[in-house]
Amino acid sequence: MSDDARNAILQRLEAAVPRPLPSRPALPPAPEKALDRDRLQALFIDRLTEQAGVVYPVADPVALLETLARILAEEQVARAMVASDEVVAPLGLADRGRRHGVEMVTPADYPDRDRYVRAVFDDVQAGITGVDFAVAESGTLVLVHDARQARLISLAPLVHIAVLPAERIVPDYETAMAAIYAGECRPGQITFITGPSMTADIQGTPFKGMHGPQKLIVLLLTQT
Amino acid sequence: MELTTARFKETAQVELDNARTQKFLRLLPIRLSARRDAAYRSFADPEAAHAYGHAIRGEAIERLPELLKTFEANAEANGALVFWAADSDAANAYIVDLARRKGARYVTKGKSMITEELGLNDALAAAGITAWETDLGEFIAQLLEKPPFHIVGPAINIPVEQIRDIFMARGVLDTPTIDPVTLGRAARRFLRDKFRDLRMGVTGVNIAVADTGTVINVENEGNIRFNKSSPRTLVCVMSLEKVVPTMADALHMLRVLCRSATGQAAGAYITFDSGPRREGESDGPEELHIIVLDNGRSAMAADPHTREVLRCIRCGACLNACPVYGKVGGYPYGWAYSGPMGQVLTPALRGLADTGDLIRACTLCHRCKVICPAGIDHPATLLYYRHKDVQADPQMGGRGRSAMERLAYWGHAFVGSHPRLWRLFARIVRRVANRHAHDGTISRITRRTEGWFSSRDLPLLPQDTFHDRWRQGAAARKPRKEVSS
Numbered sequence: 001m002s003d004d005a006r007n008a009i010l011q012r013l014e015a016a017v018p019r020p021l022p023s024r025p026a027l028p029p030a031p032e033k034a035l036d037r038d039r040l041q042a043l044f045i046d047r048l049t050e051q052a053g054v055v056y057p058v059a060d061p062v063a064l065l066e067t068l069a070r071i072l073a074e075e076q077v078a079r080a081m082v083a084s085d086e087v088v089a090p091l092g093l094a095d096r097g098r099r100h101g102v103e104m105v106t107p108a109d110y111p112d113r114d115r116y117v118r119a120v121f122d123d124v125q126a127g128i129t130g131v132d133f134a135v136a137e138s139g140t141l142v143l144v145h146d147a148r149q150a151r152l153i154s155l156a157p158l159v160h161i162a163v164l165p166a167e168r169i170v171p172d173y174e175t176a177m178a179a180i181y182a183g184e185c186r187p188g189q190i191t192f193i194t195g196p197s198m199t200a201d202i203q204g205t206p207f208k209g210m211h212g213p214q215k216l217i218v219l220l221l222t223q224t
Numbered sequence: 225m226e227l228t229t230a231r232f233k234e235t236a237q238v239e240l241d242n243a244r245t246q247k248f249l250r251l252l253p254i255r256l257s258a259r260r261d262a263a264y265r266s267f268a269d270p271e272a273a274h275a276y277g278h279a280i281r282g283e284a285i286e287r288l289p290e291l292l293k294t295f296e297a298n299a300e301a302n303g304a305l306v307f308w309a310a311d312s313d314a315a316n317a318y319i320v321d322l323a324r325r326k327g328a329r330y331v332t333k334g335k336s337m338i339t340e341e342l343g344l345n346d347a348l349a350a351a352g353i354t355a356w357e358t359d360l361g362e363f364i365a366q367l368l369e370k371p372p373f374h375i376v377g378p379a380i381n382i383p384v385e386q387i388r389d390i391f392m393a394r395g396v397l398d399t400p401t402i403d404p405v406t407l408g409r410a411a412r413r414f415l416r417d418k419f420r421d422l423r424m425g426v427t428g429v430n431i432a433v434a435d436t437g438t439v440i441n442v443e444n445e446g447n448i449r450f451n452k453s454s455p456r457t458l459v460c461v462m463s464l465e466k467v468v469p470t471m472a473d474a475l476h477m478l479r480v481l482c483r484s485a486t487g488q489a490a491g492a493y494i495t496f497d498s499g500p501r502r503e504g505e506s507d508g509p510e511e512l513h514i515i516v517l518d519n520g521r522s523a524m525a526a527d528p529h530t531r532e533v534l535r536c537i538r539c540g541a542c543l544n545a546c547p548v549y550g551k552v553g554g555y556p557y558g559w560a561y562s563g564p565m566g567q568v569l570t571p572a573l574r575g576l577a578d579t580g581d582l583i584r585a586c587t588l589c590h591r592c593k594v595i596c597p598a599g600i601d602h603p604a605t606l607l608y609y610r611h612k613d614v615q616a617d618p619q620m621g622g623r624g625r626s627a628m629e630r631l632a633y634w635g636h637a638f639v640g641s642h643p644r645l646w647r648l649f650a651r652i653v654r655r656v657a658n659r660h661a662h663d664g665t666i667s668r669i670t671r672r673t674e675g676w677f678s679s680r681d682l683p684l685l686p687q688d689t690f691h692d693r694w695r696q697g698a699a700a701r702k703p704r705k706e707v708s709s
Contacts, residue, residue, distance in 0.1 A: 013288045117454065193492070212493070
């Protein structure tokens with residue numbers, strides 16, 4: 001049935017007489033590409049802040065953990081779900097959290113998918129993830145989802161805390177996507193995050209945290 | 225979705241008399257247009273970026289069959305299941321059957337005009353499956369059984385009191401309030417329960433990438449991400465023209481789409497899905513079904529004029545630019561697509577039989593054409609539809625003219641091509657018209673011409689025509705020296 005439909009649709013489309021393809025005008029190179037590292041970083045912070053993201057630059061992993069502890073206390077987080085990606089896994093957050101009275105869990109702590117989903121929806125107040133790339137042109141975080149980067153951690157809790165090593169900031173989308181698609185296996189899902197969850201659907205009144213996080217906090221690790 | 229374009233004038237009148245609609249229309253399109261213009265200025269060369277988008281869409285519609293085959297092969301290589309649906313019924317039947325097989329008592333939906341076009345909610349309801357809209361505006365519009373007022377804010381015109389009442393009636397809200405944020409929070413809690421135990425989610429597709437077999441969605445709320453991440457079965461419905469050749473093309477179209485729709489450099493969330501979840505992932509769909517919907521589009525491609533309409537990326541910028549939309553809002557357009565976007569799409573997909581007023585509700589001011597990031601010439605398309613309509617084009621279901629109108633135009637052409645008759649006719653009309661003049665203006669002649677005079681007057685017509693005066697003047701003028709050739 002679908003095959004018949006497929007062939008009929010394609011036949012009708014192929015019967016349409018094609019016209020010459022329009023020529024593409026020259027695009028100037030993205031101005032972000034001309035920036036040095038410091039200015040690229042400053043631009044990224046500006047653009048994400050415009051979209052209601054909050055960025056804390058931290059000099060080293062020690063400062064990062066201190067800032068993280070302060071944020072978790074401010075947000076009254078008792079339990080957080082942590083991704084096991086290559087950025088946050090080495091931080092040893094489970095131990096650190098215990099010392100500050102915050103329980104850190106990962107999807108692997110749950111026996112099956114349903115129980116993990118319940119936990120990330122109902123039992124944690126924050127999600128902590130690493131970031132694969134950050135794009136300066138629009139202040140965007142790029143998360144590549146795989147076995148170590150579950151999708152719901154950066155979505156279901158009311159606070160999303162993202163750890164971004166500064167060297168992962170790139171000028172434009174193309175640079176990030178070329179690096180991601182250079183790998184052997186295409187990721188099932190890639191997410192661009194530019195600010196917290198937002199809406200203005202009732203009378204044009206804007207507010208954050210419609211379905212996803214109300215707060216997007218980026219810990220920008222300037223030295224590693 | 226029911227087609228109510230035949231009631232365009234009637235609905236427009238209701239909206240013109242609705243003070244609340246008028247209040248929103250004075251603010252919303254202007255604000256969105258200003259944000260769009262500001263966002264475009266962030267391009268290094270805004271005009272080049274605009275033109276580049278036109279070229280991408282222009283190329284996509286010329287290469288459709290090839291791009292769709294490439295997309296299908298790559299999407300299947302990624303592990304997605306691709307289903308080609310000839311029409312709404314085929315698409316709806318597929319989705320209903322899938323939901324049944326997955327034991328879903330309900331499904332959730334991301335905001336998508338394509339599923340409005342399908343009438344998917346009704347098809348699911350008929351099978352005993354509830355479809356929950358999860359975009360806040362669509363959720364409110366669904367509860368109130370209203371069509372989308374604006375593609376970006378489907379229920380932005382609805383009074384908070386009305387939202388409070390329907391939320392109370394449907395158990396979304398416990399304690400009455402008219403605070404928009406509290407109402408939003410209540411919807412969050414209500415829909416979160418749906419997302420948590422979700423078996424199947426349905427979304428549209430903003431862009432499909434041929435080279436990588438990827439489907440892309442843009443949003444601000446996060447509801448589409450929930451639809452794509454929480455359930456084990458995901459259905460993405462794409463109208464077949466959404467495909468672009470490469471990821472680089474998609475990234476450029478995302479830049480112009482977000483700027484044109486909401487004036488953002490990027491929506492809060494953009495998701496790129498290439499197949500279902502991979503082995504070892506904690507969440508994400510085990511099955512990704514992509515429905516490639518025709519529903520009249522392959523027929524549109526056959527005619528070079530209607531093929532142009534397939535460029536549309538549904539950003540809604542033309543709504544904000546349109547002086548007619550700016551007075552009547554989204555309801556009169558009577559189907560899934562409103563504004564100039566709807567005026568060019570709906571007649572091509574649903575024919576001209578009921579869309580006679582729709583294609584004429586245009587001043588040909590060209591603002592939509594100028595603002596369109598896809599390069600559609602809406603005014604030219606509407607003139608083409610009007611032509612097809614008066615020609616009674618059988619393929620588009622043109623209605624032709626009434627006998628009276630045909631006679632009038634035939635008479636006009638006949639008299640106009642016989643100078644003596646024309647002069648006689650003009651003399652008679654001047655006399656008759658001037659007999660209805662009051663204080664130097666004519667504001668009514670016969671009942672038949674009332675419509676013409678309802679918004680304009682004629683000045684008193686002079687006794688002599690231009691030709692008469694020219695001849696009188698000739699006698700007084702000095703004879704000119706003939707120039708021999």
